[in-house]
């Protein structure tokens with residue numbers, strides 16, 4: 215691995231990890247380990263291990279306060295580790311057990327943050343030249359030219375930052391960070407102050423620029439679609455821990471934990487029971503039997519086969535001919551589709567993305583059927599869930 219984090223932990227002096235904010239607060243999770251009385255509370259970063267190959271782009275997502283920025287600060291050398299090691303190409307940058315902590319400037323790591331932090335009194339070219347003072351004048355000019363071409367701003371070399379749009383300023387920040395050819399680039403929500411269209415455009419552009427320059431990068435965002443668009447690998451963090459580190463497709467379709475399943479996409483958990491069908495395990499749900507021989511746990515994995523099944527809004531198809539009917543409780547227009555919240559006759563709730571030309575009214579009953587390629591099951595979370603479990 216090019217970048218390796220090995221069980222790194224960070225605890226801010228005097229601070230307990232805050233569990234009081236973020237969209238997941240208060241949600242039951244069968245996965246996160248309970249904090250026992252008398253044991254230390256988890257730190258801002260709690261035993262995180264991950265690896266990035268050279269030239270790969272990793273993206274970290276997770277609710278506010280889960281430790282994403284703290285993790286980047288550890289890698290950059292702005293925080294001292296309480297435990298674990300950070301290595302680039304097998305060279306340790308930090309090793310808590312040995313008291314090793316390389317200074318940030320010795321790590322050859324570039325950073326781009328949300329506020330572009332360009333020098334307002336310097337031209338675009340001089341901003342990019344900032345980390346190139348060690349080069350001769352001609353080498354510096356050549357490198358500035360390369361970077362301006364890379365980010366498509368060759369025409370703006372002499373302008374001041376305030377004469378550029380937000381997106382252009384962020385591209386200058388990227389060029390400035392890439393100019394000294396860092397071994398690793400860290401990006402902390404670089405697009406969060408930009409509007410949605412520009413974000414989408416820049417995230418495509420960023421991916422192309424990073425791959426064109428062969429840069430290994432770790433990117434932090436709140437935005438799932440941005441994470442999936444940019445990342446070769448996506449990591450989901452929760453309360454200082456890394457719950458999954460996988461290809462974007464796998465994170466979406468094979469969430470490793472209940473937290474990841476809940477955090478990614480629009481989804482619900484519905485009670486199910488795993489039974490042995492004629493050609494393999496099947497999961498009985500209020501929407502009928504689901505079959506995915508690869509993914510279904512054996513019935514014996516859960517007590518009495520009782521489980522909860524992840525149903526994403528895009529697993530549910532609106533079909534008037536379907537025998538299962540559901541009543542529309544809420545609907546949100548999203549342009550190409552509606553996000554419907556539906557209530558089945560059993561009382562179970564389901565979410566569904568339905569193309570927006572199917573404009574039904576709240577209160578109407580519509581036919582639905584599941585179209586689930588990947589059946590994801592978790593142990594039943596509560597007694598309430600099991601009361602409704604289909605026989």
Ligand SMILES: Nc1ncnc2c1ncn2[C@@H]1O[C@H](COP(=O)(O)OP(=O)(O)OP(=O)(O)O)[C@@H](O)[C@H]1O
Pocket residue numbers: 226227229230231232233258276277278279280281282283284285436
């Ligand atoms: N300098 C600090 N001193 C004490 N606690 C801190 C400090 N910085 C962050 N924390 C705490 O550490 C935890 C992780 O914060 P961090 O900023 O890394 O999260 P984040 O995932 O980047 O959040 P956001 O997405 O809101 O930026 C939070 O509980 C936060 O309150």
